[in-house]
Amino acid sequence: MKIVIDAFGGDYAPLEPIKGAVRAKSELGCEIALSGTEQIIRKTAADNGIDISGIEILDAQSVMTYDDEPKAVLKKKNDSSMAVGLKAVAAGEADVFISAGSTAALLMGSTFIVKRIKGVSRPALGAVLPGLNGHVLLMDCGANAECRPEMLKQFAFMGSLYMEKVLGVKTPRVGLLNNGTEDSKGLDLQKETNALLKEEKEINYVGNVEGRALGLSECDVVITDGFTGNIALKSIEGIGSAVGKKLKGAIKSSFTAKLGALLMKKQLKDFAKSLDYSEVGGAPFIGLKAPVIKAHGNSTEKMFFSAAKQAVQWAGSGMIEALEEKFSGGDDKEEKE
Amino acid sequence: MKIVIDAFGGDYAPLEPIKGAVRAKSELGCEIALSGTEQIIRKTAADNGIDISGIEILDAQSVMTYDDEPKAVLKKKNDSSMAVGLKAVAAGEADVFISAGSTAALLMGSTFIVKRIKGVSRPALGAVLPGLNGHVLLMDCGANAECRPEMLKQFAFMGSLYMEKVLGVKTPRVGLLNNGTEDSKGLDLQKETNALLKEEKEINYVGNVEGRALGLSECDVVITDGFTGNIALKSIEGIGSAVGKKLKGAIKSSFTAKLGALLMKKQLKDFAKSLDYSEVGGAPFIGLKAPVIKAHGNSTEKMFFSAAKQAVQWAGSGMIEALEEKFSGGDDKEEKE
Known part of the structure; x- marks a missing residue:
């Protein structure tokens, strides 16, 4: 199982996502990747004496900021740490994506990149x-x-x-x-x-x-x-x-x-x-083809770790498969606003 | 200034409304009346060694229960402690009504008996x-x-x-x-x-x-x-x-x-x-020709007393007059559901 954590989402990025990833790697026994600009991630880790060996980095050239329109995650910023993480999950190269970045952007990116389960009108947070x-x-x-x-x-x-x-x-x-x-x-x-x-x-x-x-x-x-x-x-x-x-x-x-x-x-x-x-982790975005977790904007190491624990439980639960089976009979119509 | 307290509203009626009324009478220096069946009020006071001299009783023959339709306060139960209190305020014989009875019934009774200020579409709680x-x-x-x-x-x-x-x-x-x-x-x-x-x-x-x-x-x-x-x-x-x-x-x-x-x-x-x-009193029902306060269903002596304190402040504030002046220019159209 591989979990991707957005290294550039949240108020305390990239240090706290990095710390959370290291703890998750050591305690949860699953593969962990960080999405974000590799150079900055490596420098932040080195500056803080954090050993990130064994953690994969999905290099990304930009960051979704709160000033960006949510839809920027799909086009202008499709090389952001958020978009890169979502694309890895959508391609089946990873199992769960966790981000403490903008909720609106994450919802939009998840819906269009990871995509909803067939038959689900709208994923819900x-x-x-x-x-x-x-x-x-x-x-x-x-x-x-x-x-x-x-x-x-x-x-x-x-x-x-x-x-x-x-x-x-x-x-x-x-x-x-x-x-x-x-x-x-x-x-x-x-x-x-x-x-x-x-x-x-x-x-x-x-x-x-x-x-x-x-x-x-x-x-x-x-x-x-x-x-x-x-x-x-x-x-x-x-x-x-x-x-x-x-x-x-x-x-x-x-x-x-x-x-x-x-x-x-x-x-x-x-x-x-x-x-x-x-203690609980983050907000699960449910109804997508893969688990996406919105961590709180003020997430610290502990909260990223809790979200990773939750991610492991979710990805291993068989829930996505159960939803696919449940809704496979329905017509695949997305609700329009 | 005269405040009417519904002696038969709330989970601990009539004892707690009576106790609240006695305390309000002694501490707030205003006239207090209790609405409800006189015989039961007097017996409850006597059984509990409470001196209710100086407190007026507005005799009522019935009680609005939670099983009653809210509109019953207007017809079938227009002799209830709630209806009698509201009518006293509507007639100008008292200044404020306080009840811990059914919210829906109190809202309906207040709107149709005390009536809204001219120009106010809908009173609000x-x-x-x-x-x-x-x-x-x-x-x-x-x-x-x-x-x-x-x-x-x-x-x-x-x-x-x-x-x-x-x-x-x-x-x-x-x-x-x-x-x-x-x-x-x-x-x-x-x-x-x-x-x-x-x-x-x-x-x-x-x-x-x-x-x-x-x-x-x-x-x-x-x-x-x-x-x-x-x-x-x-x-x-x-x-x-x-x-x-x-x-x-x-x-x-x-x-x-x-x-x-x-x-x-x-x-x-x-x-x-x-x-x-x-500590705060009750929920003010605002936009009526006179103040009506909804006390919490589990109100005790202290809460009825707090509501009475709030009633004194409200009735003496000149707020109703200010609202009448503000809305007198508008057309007097009630919002229909």
Whole structure:
């Protein structure tokens, strides 16, 4: 198995992707490649005393920046670290691509270079959130702002399969994100999707769920359109960040509090860990012919390593094959916006 | 000033509403009335040794339950504690109504009994959230699932006025909840609303904001449709509840941790308080001829008291008059669903 990590994606590139790649190589026992300008990668590694022997470099001449139009990944910047990594996966020379670069560019590049599985209308971006009693997969959380009921139905199937095959959740409970649990709730999209999902026998559909389901792990997969999913995800990230800052402020506010925090060190660490999305890896982009993982923009060594661990599980799970079989019967029509 | 509290709304009715009313009467120096079946209110007070002298009772023969259709408040249950309270406010016999009963019924009852301010298309439900650096008003958070840009523009004005007049925030920063900050982001609703709000000179519009803005207090008022607002609010409530439970679990997990928590007692209490929506009162239903406050379904004495404090500030703020003046020029057309 070979994993490609974009050495030039994210706020701390190329150093942190390089460090993550080295750790993944040594701990996961799989082949690792870095995509990006070879000269800079080698110099950064040397300057920081990092031994990158055994790591393949897929040389790339440019970098996708946040100022680039997402579609630049396909033409003007088709020699970027992102495009080169995606092309390696598309050609079957590697199994998974991980990038902390621009989400919009990665979604566009993945869709047009790696391509969607036949029968999948639209790939969707999932976010694995730390809930009260286990992880919750929220999808779509940003790839498709506008969705039709049939798309959400596919997301339900894809999300359920991801939780089962990659995260090992047996018969995952799938809920539809809505403004109430009754069947009468929601806009047309939710009402029609709820009716469709109730008929679906292959997934464990538990009905409409409210936003609370995400934090409280009321189900394992929460399905929604990309606009609503983005709002829910960012709302949760914001409150998580505020909570962390408030707690740190509380601890620092007095000597006694600091002493108390010292006694609670292990528990506070576990508490922080339970809220930490960096433990989970990245956001899986599901529905493509090969796994692509969007790592958080502020990814560090640890987060690239977590994403690589997730990549190994995903690529070895047989999920892509299962999706290909599931959707092979359907007509291969891509949803147009 | 007279505040009416629904004695039969919420999970802990009638005892907690009664206790909240007594505390409000003694601490806020305003008239307090309880709406509900007089006999039960008097017996509950007597059984619990509570002196309710000086508190007016607006006798009501029935109670709106969660099994009742919301519209029952207008006809079949127009003698309920909720309907009786609303009618007192509509008749000018009281200034504010507070209820922890069914949100849908309260919204319907308020709209048809208290009635909207002339020129306001749709009243909206606000939620005052505890952010990192001060409160954030999210609205609409559930009254109008589907909205048009002109409605959101009115919400922006109403929300800004509420934060300024009731919570004392000078020139509140107003943001539009969206899936990104660029002008190109969002569905048609967000794009059109963003363009409308940019032209509005009377409010301090800061542009599109992401869900993170809520927890991180990136602005003071966050405007959205009632569907999206409900998802954001419930997502935040769920994660808040999960965080509280996780932290309690961490503290209880060992003797040393308990000791540490004891040393941090004041700080942990302040931390919990900073996350606690019960400090803020209830959700203001804005755009009606008189203030109506939806208290949380699990409201206790403290939360009814907070809502009463909020009611006093609101009723004395001159906000309703300012809204009447602002919208008096417009045509009085109610939005139809």
